[in-house]
Amino acid sequence: MTAARLELSGLAKTFGNLPVLGDLSLSVGRGEFVAILGPSGSGKSTIFKLLTGALSPDAGAILFDGVPLNDRRPFAFMPQRDALMEWRRILDNTTLGLEVQGIGRAAARRRVAPLFAEFGLAGFEQHYPAQLSGGMRQRAALLRTVVQDKDMLLLDEPFGALDALTRADMQRWLETMWSRHGWTTLLVTHDVREAVLLSDRIYVLSARPGRVIAEVAVPLPRPRRTGATVAAIEAGILDLLLSTPTEGPER
Amino acid sequence: MPFIRPAAARAATAFSRLCLPLLSVGGLFVLWEAYAQLSGIPPTTLPAPSRVLTQGALQYRALWDNTLPTLYATLFGFACSVSAAFVFSVLIDFFRPLRRALLPIFVISQTLPMIAIAPLVVLWFGFGLAPKIMLVALVTFFPMLIALVQGYAATADEIEQLVASMGAPRWRVFLLARQPSALPYFFAGLRISITYAVVGAIFSEYAGAAKGLGIYILNAKNNFRPDLVLAAVMVSAILTLLLFGATVLIQRLSMPWTRLAGNRTP
Numbered sequence: 001m002t003a004a005r006l007e008l009s010g011l012a013k014t015f016g017n018l019p020v021l022g023d024l025s026l027s028v029g030r031g032e033f034v035a036i037l038g039p040s041g042s043g044k045s046t047i048f049k050l051l052t053g054a055l056s057p058d059a060g061a062i063l064f065d066g067v068p069l070n071d072r073r074p075f076a077f078m079p080q081r082d083a084l085m086e087w088r089r090i091l092d093n094t095t096l097g098l099e100v101q102g103i104g105r106a107a108a109r110r111r112v113a114p115l116f117a118e119f120g121l122a123g124f125e126q127h128y129p130a131q132l133s134g135g136m137r138q139r140a141a142l143l144r145t146v147v148q149d150k151d152m153l154l155l156d157e158p159f160g161a162l163d164a165l166t167r168a169d170m171q172r173w174l175e176t177m178w179s180r181h182g183w184t185t186l187l188v189t190h191d192v193r194e195a196v197l198l199s200d201r202i203y204v205l206s207a208r209p210g211r212v213i214a215e216v217a218v219p220l221p222r223p224r225r226t227g228a229t230v231a232a233i234e235a236g237i238l239d240l241l242l243s244t245p246t247e248g249p250e251r
Numbered sequence: 252m253p254f255i256r257p258a259a260a261r262a263a264t265a266f267s268r269l270c271l272p273l274l275s276v277g278g279l280f281v282l283w284e285a286y287a288q289l290s291g292i293p294p295t296t297l298p299a300p301s302r303v304l305t306q307g308a309l310q311y312r313a314l315w316d317n318t319l320p321t322l323y324a325t326l327f328g329f330a331c332s333v334s335a336a337f338v339f340s341v342l343i344d345f346f347r348p349l350r351r352a353l354l355p356i357f358v359i360s361q362t363l364p365m366i367a368i369a370p371l372v373v374l375w376f377g378f379g380l381a382p383k384i385m386l387v388a389l390v391t392f393f394p395m396l397i398a399l400v401q402g403y404a405a406t407a408d409e410i411e412q413l414v415a416s417m418g419a420p421r422w423r424v425f426l427l428a429r430q431p432s433a434l435p436y437f438f439a440g441l442r443i444s445i446t447y448a449v450v451g452a453i454f455s456e457y458a459g460a461a462k463g464l465g466i467y468i469l470n471a472k473n474n475f476r477p478d479l480v481l482a483a484v485m486v487s488a489i490l491t492l493l494l495f496g497a498t499v500l501i502q503r504l505s506m507p508w509t510r511l512a513g514n515r516t517p
Contacts (some may be wrong), residue, residue: 014287077416079409086508087431096427100417128508148417 004063005030005184006152011056011060012209013046020046022209024060031182035195038205038239044188046210047079048156051186052077064151077148081161082141084129091116091125097148112147119143120173127178135166142174157248158195166226171197172223179222192241196233197224204237206244298478307482318486319468323382324452324463325494329385329445335388336395343396344403344425361393365451369458383455383463390451391444398440404434435509438502445498449491 004027011024020043027032038044049055053073062069076097083092091109098108116122119139129137138158144152156172158164159167175198178185189195194203196218204214216237220229280300286292287299294302307314343350369386376382407431414424456465464483473478503510 013349049412052412053411054415071418073416075416075420077413079413083407083409083413084408085428085431087434087506096414097417100414100419100423100427128511130508132512205331 043210324383341397402436
């Protein structure tokens with residue numbers, strides 16, 4: 001692991017009198033794929049809201065390349081489900097981030113167009129999202145994310161809405177793409193196998209208020225396939241999650 | 252994949268779309284004609300549709316001359332109302348307290364009885380086009396405003412969060428996410444309001460006008476010509492249907508994605 005790109009230390013967030021995150025610290029190195037794994041309600045999505053600036057933390061610091069976050073966020077965010085705009089063609093959905101950055105529509109299209117083949121979307125540029133399958137929609141959403149050319153990807157349960165078969169397919173595909181491009185990636189998921197198959201390291205969160213109860217390194221060679229080693233790590237993490245007592249709002 | 256329907260299914264849809272309504276409306280006319288012919292009811296009380304049509308045809312020029320002012324009042328009034336509704340919906344969306352401040356006024360405006368307000372507006376603003384435009388706008392403003400406000404609120408959270416995470420300021424989130432999300436609601440509002448608009452225009456003419464279907468109806472009634480009253484009613488019905496059809500057409504042209512397989516519109 002090289003020097004940390006993203007570093008969260010002592011992050012805390014409370015909604016009303018409901019503590020959602022309590023003293024959360026973690027780091028992501030350059031080119032590293034890190035997963036945050038936790039039960040629902042462990043504040044996983046809140047972490048991303050703090051990173052994208054939709055919320056601000058009550059305590060703690062977020063450093064990127066050693067500097068506190070400012071208004072220009074270094075993240076490209078991929079939300080739960082695909083969040084494709086039904087009224088835009090796939091091509092115009094994928095250029096959305098570039099348009100927001102102030103790049104002209106024609107220039108943005110020129111930048112996105114060559115990537116369609118690699119994302120398995122060639123020929124679907126002029127289609128509307130309603131015409132695509134779930135897996136294709138996710139690939140379009142990931143294309144929209146990576147083409148923004150930010151320093152780091154934030155993936156919020158990207159395959160949660162897909163059927164099991166498509167999800168497994170998409171996980172393999174994402175691993176291939178990640179191996180090829182080396183994106184610095186932070187993935188939020190509650191799918192243990194997904195975390196083990198994709199990540200270099202996994203932070204396991206407790207139930208609310210979320211904090212790190214374990215950090216698991218996954219030193220397996222890639223490409224990974226489900227097998228005994230993966231299953232063993234998976235079982236270990238599951239045991240850990242199930243044996244951690246659920247804490248109420250008042251600690 | 253684009254969804255292609257087989258020709259037979261398409262023909263069946265065309266049949267049920269076009270023929271079924273024609274049959275039901277035609278059936279109604281046949282019943283009416285039979286009743287008027289066979290019951291011996293005098294045509295000065297209930298004229299048969301055949302009489303309405305022939306007398307209407309004889310009065311073709313007068314009907315047409317009185318339809319145009321109604322059409323203008325409807326279109327201008329509706330255009331004003333849609334523009335005003337858009338401006339206020341944006342204001343309300345950006346400054347939430349305005350919603351509480353303004354909504355009671357708009358609700359009250361909707362409860363005003365046309366029958367009381369129309370003569371007053373004519374009294375204040377004369378027999379010209381202005382009071383008609385105002386009254387049409389008054390009737391249609393509220394449904395349009397509510398449609399837009401609801402439409403913005405229907406924006407998917409994750410789309411808004413996504414656009415905001417890209418660094419878009421609030422006005423860009425509105426333009427990129429909230430405004431397009433409101434389109435289906437906007438068109439639903441448009442379809443409902445356009446029918447109110449025609450009725451509003453005719454009613455405001457009824458309260459006093461130099462020309463228009465409303466005043467034509469009033470005069471025909473005073474001359475004991477129910478056949479001409481009904482002829483004017485038919486003209487207004489056709490006018491409403493045409494305007495309604497126009498809104499549907501505009502919607503189809505401006506929202507091509509809703510015609511695809513798996514479309515989801517309210």
